[in-house]
Amino acid sequence: MNKKYIALFSSVLLLSPLAGGFTAQAASMEEMQQQKTQLQQQTDTIQSQINDKLNSLNSLQSEQASLQTKVNDLQNQLNDLMNKLAAQEEKLAEMEAKIAELQNEIEALQVVIDQRTEKLNTQARFIQTDAGVSDIATLLVSSENFSDLVGKITVVSKIVTANKDIVEQQEADKQKVEDNKKAVEDEKVAAETLRQQILVSKNNVVAQKAEIDNQIEQVMTNYALTDSEKSSLESTKADLAAQTESISADMVAEETRIAAEKAAAEQAAAQAAVAAAAQAEAANKLTASAAPTTTPTSSYTVNSSGFIKPASGYYSSPFGYRLSPITGAYELHRGQDIAGGGAISAAQAGTVVTATYHPSFGYYVVINHGIINGVTVETLYAHMQPGLLVAPGQTVSQGQQIGVMGTTGDSTGVHLHFEVHENGNLVDPLNYIGG
DSSP: OHHHHHHHHHHHHTTOGGGTTOOOOOSSHHHHHHHHHHHHHHHHHHHHHHHHHHHHHHHHHHHHHHHHHHHHHHHHHHHHHHHHHHHHHHHHHHHHHHHHHHHHHHHHHHHHHHHHHHHHHHHHHHHHHHOSHHHHHHHHHHOSSHHHHHHHHHHHHHHHHHHHHHHHHHHHHHHHHHHHHHHHHHHHHHHHHHHHHHHHHHHHHHHHHHHHHHHHHHHHHHHHHHHHHHHHHHHHHHHHHHHHHHHHHHHHHHHHHHHHHHHHHHHHHHHHHHHHHHOGGGTTOOOOOOOOOOOOOOOOOOOTTSOOOSSSEEEEEOSEEEEOTTTOSEEEEOSEEEEEOSEEEOSSOEEEEEEEEETTTEEEEEEEEEEETTEEEEEEEEEEOSSOSOOTTOEEOTTOEEEEBBOOSSOSSSEEEEEEEETTEEEOTHHHHOO
8 A cells, every 4th residue: 555655646746846855755644644734835835826926917907907098098199189180281281272372473473563664664764765855845846835735744744643653563562572472481481380290299199109019018928927827836736736635545545444454453353352262272372463564665856520419417328348237238338328317409410210119218219410421320319208309201400409318218217328320330429429
């Protein structure tokens, strides 16, 4: 019986790594009880760990629900924004139509002005060449009488008056042209401002969605990992339960065996007493029962480039290899950190290439500055606060604010991570912004 138990218990112990340290000894009820107690303690520990995993799963589910609420809120904001953008697009179309109308009116007025100018110039040349003092004397001499003279003078007066009206209208039309040109410029400025607002608003909504999508992905990854760990613990708990059940069954069998041996011994003793009474000659002979033996068991164990410093503050971590504050590994720090706070500005004029959210960079912007000294130069600004002030495709001037210093992404505090790329290769930013 004991050898059979040892083989069974040894095999089930090997199923669980947590139970590998047990010593498979089943030579006595006491030892089996100790092993059963240890398995129960192991089971209680596993159950506690399972409860912890359940709490973690519940917490992750709550976090996922919260993020989903944020997604719904963002979708509502996006719907509202798209409605506003549609209205702005209509307004933009109206502005462009008004600009075209004003431009047409300017062109028509300019034709009339040119015609009047030619007419006035012709009359001026006539007066200068032909309308001298002699013409006035001729007018007097040629008049047949006073009435004829008055009539001719009246005709001349009308011509002068008509020219005066033409000149006044000419000046009024010229002023209207100037006013329309100014109105066109004002409308163009307003339309361009509206375009930039639409561009930035759209880009910021996309960046916020990227941030929430990243958070949801992390929650789902943690949930899957925690659920897998919980399943593994439940499997181990089931193995321990099977081992405990096997030991309990063996203990029951052992108790039954002991009781049977005791009953057989008592029966043998009674039969011996009867035989002793019947046979007096054997009264002094007693029959002894041999005690069972036990078997020992074995154990098993289980610069001067024209760039400016993009933010105020002090240089907190230079470009080059260092111990990463995030991973703890010795690795390349890709840029120059500037600690402090406040506005972040474009180090040089250029075109915005990227303005979005990244799990490592957080909210960040990339600006292409074109070819400088034979190489294409781009700058990167990372860990900014939500609400970027620029969007891809937008042209920015040197010193124009593009965002606010923050600590989004993989960051240990408020700072700007600033990179410079030459033809796509990292270089020390201090070469451009100085020490």
